[in-house]
Amino acid sequence: MKILCVSDYVDPLIYNQNVKEAFADIDLILCAGDLPMDYVDFIVSVFNKPTYFVFGNHDLKEYHLYHRESRLDGSRFTKSYDQSIHGHGATYLGFKCFINDNLVFEDPQTGKKTPLLIAGASGTVRYNNGLCQFTEAQMKFKLLKLVPKLIYNKLRYGRYLDIFMTHASPRHIHDHEDPCHLGFECYNWFLERFKPTYMVHGHIHLYDLREERIGKYYDSTVVNAYAHYVIELPMKTTEQKDN
Structure with missing residues (x-):
């Protein structure tokens, strides 16, 4: 399965009417902020494929719609935010875990098929x-709140997570090393x-083509999604599953 990752830059290679032909085999899109x-x-x-997004530290005009504590005027919500109406067709992944049954992970060793497991921050x-800036302690606390669902994933599917965005x-x-761009x-x-097999992030602009885009940390491949980048997982869509 091919996954289009984008962040931080409205890439003319993506933002054009021929993009679907140029990236015809994309199955999933990850939007890593800003x-x-x-x-x-x-x-x-254009793609009509499952799309997930997180917020960065800019372009936060709609952040309050997903995080009620960020409303600066002190007003209260009268009802829950209806993402199906206002969510731009994409699923917000901030501080959440999702199990996508329509995108199936196929273990390259056993051939066992299970849903895509994805989380984000x-x-x-x-x-x-x-807005949308956190101390180490605040972010650690938010990650700890994901742990029960990750343990559930491990017990049911044999792994915690496929993608962390x-x-x-x-x-x-x-x-x-500047204060804004510390990890x-x-x-x-x-x-x-x-x-997770992959961690996909944004925030670090790649103005120098010699700067590293792909890194490794323990068993995870860390990908900088700046502008756009395509990754692959040993997965197939439900339409391709064996009968």
């Missing part, structure tokens, strides 16, 4: 007290403990 929601909407409309390290990177993997040390803990 992307206008109309760009996410375009991707969903929005935001960056706190550097100016802005974030905006910020892990510490010392693709991150920079989270708790992400390193998460990778070591729960061993």
Whole structure:
């Protein structure tokens, strides 16, 4: 299965009318933050494939719709946010785990088929007290809240997670030393403990083509999704499953 990863930059190679022909075999799209929601909407409309997104530290106009504590005017929600109406056709992955039964992981050794297991986290390290910025302790707490579902995945499917998508990177993997672009040390803990096949992140712009895009941490491949990048998993869609 081929997965299109995008972040941080409205890439003209993606944002054009011929993109579906250029990326005809894409089965899943991951949007790793700092992307206008109309760009996410375009991707969903053109590809018509499952799409997940997280927020970064910019382009946060709709962040309050998904996080009620971020409403600055003190007003209350009168009802839950209906993502099916306002969600741009994409699923918000921030601080959540999902089991996608329509995308099936096929173990390359045993041939066993199980659903795609995916989780995500929005935001960056706190550097100016802005929206969607977190301290190490705050982010670690949010990750700990995912643990019960990850343990359930392990018991039922034999693994915790296939893909972990974030905006910020892990510490010392693709991150920079300025306060804004430091990675989270708790992400390193998460990778070591729960061993997703891929971690996909954004936030680190690749202006220098010599800068590393793909890294490795324990059993996980860490991918910088800046602009766009395509990865693969040993998976097949439900339409391709054996009868």
